[in-house]
Amino acid sequence: MSPTDDALLAVSGLRKSFGENEVLHSIDLEVRRGEVVVLIGPSGSGKTTVLRSLNGLETPDAGVVAFAHGPSVDFSQPVSKAERDSLRNRSAMVFQQHNLFPHRTVLENVIEGPVQVQRVRRADAVSQAEALLERVGLAEKRDAYPHELSGGQQQRVGIVRALALKPDLLLFDEPTSALDPELVGDVLGVMKGLADEGWTMVVVTHELSFARQVADEVLFMDGGVIVERGAPAQLFTAPTHERTRKFLDRILRPLD
Amino acid sequence: MDDRLQLLLDSFWPIVWGGITGTIPLALISFAIGIVIALVIALMRLSKNRVLSGIARVYISIIRGTPLLVQLFVIFYGLPTIGWVINPWPSAVIAFSLNVGGYAAEVIRAAILSVPKGQWEAGYTIGMSSTQTLRRIILPQAARVAVPPLSNTFISLVKDTSLASVILVTELFRVAQNIAAFSSEFLIVYMEAGLVYWLICLVLSSGQGRLEKRLDRYVAH
Numbered sequence A: 001m002s003p004t005d006d007a008l009l010a011v012s013g014l015r016k017s018f019g020e021n022e023v024l025h026s027i028d029l030e031v032r033r034g035e036v037v038v039l040i041g042p043s044g045s046g047k048t049t050v051l052r053s054l055n056g057l058e059t060p061d062a063g064v065v066a067f068a069h070g071p072s073v074d075f076s077q078p079v080s081k082a083e084r085d086s087l088r089n090r091s092a093m094v095f096q097q098h099n100l101f102p103h104r105t106v107l108e109n110v111i112e113g114p115v116q117v118q119r120v121r122r123a124d125a126v127s128q129a130e131a132l133l134e135r136v137g138l139a140e141k142r143d144a145y146p147h148e149l150s151g152g153q154q155q156r157v158g159i160v161r162a163l164a165l166k167p168d169l170l171l172f173d174e175p176t177s178a179l180d181p182e183l184v185g186d187v188l189g190v191m192k193g194l195a196d197e198g199w200t201m202v203v204v205t206h207e208l209s210f211a212r213q214v215a216d217e218v219l220f221m222d223g224g225v226i227v228e229r230g231a232p233a234q235l236f237t238a239p240t241h242e243r244t245r246k247f248l249d250r251i252l253r254p255l256d
Numbered sequence B: 001m002d003d004r005l006q007l008l009l010d011s012f013w014p015i016v017w018g019g020i021t022g023t024i025p026l027a028l029i030s031f032a033i034g035i036v037i038a039l040v041i042a043l044m045r046l047s048k049n050r051v052l053s054g055i056a057r058v059y060i061s062i063i064r065g066t067p068l069l070v071q072l073f074v075i076f077y078g079l080p081t082i083g084w085v086i087n088p089w090p091s092a093v094i095a096f097s098l099n100v101g102g103y104a105a106e107v108i109r110a111a112i113l114s115v116p117k118g119q120w121e122a123g124y125t126i127g128m129s130s131t132q133t134l135r136r137i138i139l140p141q142a143a144r145v146a147v148p149p150l151s152n153t154f155i156s157l158v159k160d161t162s163l164a165s166v167i168l169v170t171e172l173f174r175v176a177q178n179i180a181a182f183s184s185e186f187l188i189v190y191m192e193a194g195l196v197y198w199l200i201c202l203v204l205s206s207g208q209g210r211l212e213k214r215l216d217r218y219v220a221h
């Protein structure tokens, strides 16, 4: 399957097992340019594994991950490390635990990829990084070390580090679930801003209000399959599957 | 009494000089080479390739399971019997480097493993190769963990270089042995030699403390 006209990414038949445990059973999804796709689902349903597969951090057992204008990797064939890693030219990941480099300042974290990988001139990378940090309200933190920042600030630096690579696709794996509740808003605000600017994003999150406001499409995963997909208004108000309804109930009314 | 005091004073500088020209360069050179060996062995040991990790495992086991003195004798007295004559100094450097390589490999391996897996993935997601990630992201963080145990390895090495005296390398202890044999004042001279080793180790320990502080700069306390 190759991506349709305005599609950026097409994934089909993605499978992945860890030992005996098949955690993805034939995942299909398509992401169009400028679209925000939100992935929801219970713990262990395979959301992280899908994101990691898109970024070449996991090697699926079968299935195709195809970006418009390449690369297109068919995991049903033997895939070289270089082929798999080529997926990273198009996407960048924001991790739940941010994974900033603790021995590097904020600025050094952000310019590491552009300078070391993309061979951007250091001065250019620095001025671009400063502009991005300014955007997320962290201009004055450029010389701080990650441990000197709050969780919300760390995660915003994590986002800037990904943005600095100018990827076509941003992947977010529960970027706010490790944060204190009062810090969640800052990070979601930055993400909403990116969506408004036209960045293409796949976001795993339990923040349904974010999904409702920002997502173009919501996918509900359970047990390694995409059970249901649709526009947030439809999926949240009138889910067609019992499993989706149960999951939404549990999130919206955890005590009932 | 005065004679002994005089001997103590007269022998102090020759012994210290033996340390400066023998012990310290021997330890520094062997340690530098040993760390390179250790890094290679540690990476082999961590490699998914079974042959490489097997070789590394056996190497570490042999080095740690045999006395350093025996290793030194094999190289200096043993190898010439199959036609490899190696001078005292290079023999000592080879034996000490290989020895440090075995001990420090386990320290470096543990330090690399102590860096969270997420740091590798962060390196990968910004497009770095595994070599780049290792060099720029993992090793600097592993270094912080490895410095205290490696400093201890180095301090042990400084003391172990005294073994080189048995293959006739002129270092601190060999100088002391000569003075002792010449004057028959074994107690005084050997205690003096011990004192000089102790002074060297005190200086090294304070250097270790300062290095650790520097590396701790970016860590929350």
Ligand SMILES: Nc1ncnc2c1ncn2[C@@H]1O[C@H](COP(=O)(O)OP(=O)(O)OP(=O)(O)O)[C@@H](O)[C@H]1O
Residues within 6 Å of the ligand: A018, A023, A041, A042, A043, A044, A045, A046, A047, A048, A049, A050
């Ligand atoms: N490296 C691994 N080795 C073995 N099993 C794994 C590995 N990574 C994930 N799994 C298993 O795969 C399944 C899916 O995991 P995944 O992390 O993708 O779920 P998730 O939907 O992201 O869950 P959560 O909401 O808890 O983050 C789980 O059963 C998990 O235990």
Ligand SMILES: [Mg+2]
Residues within 6 Å of the ligand: A047, A048, A049, A173, A174
């Ligand atoms: Mg997850």
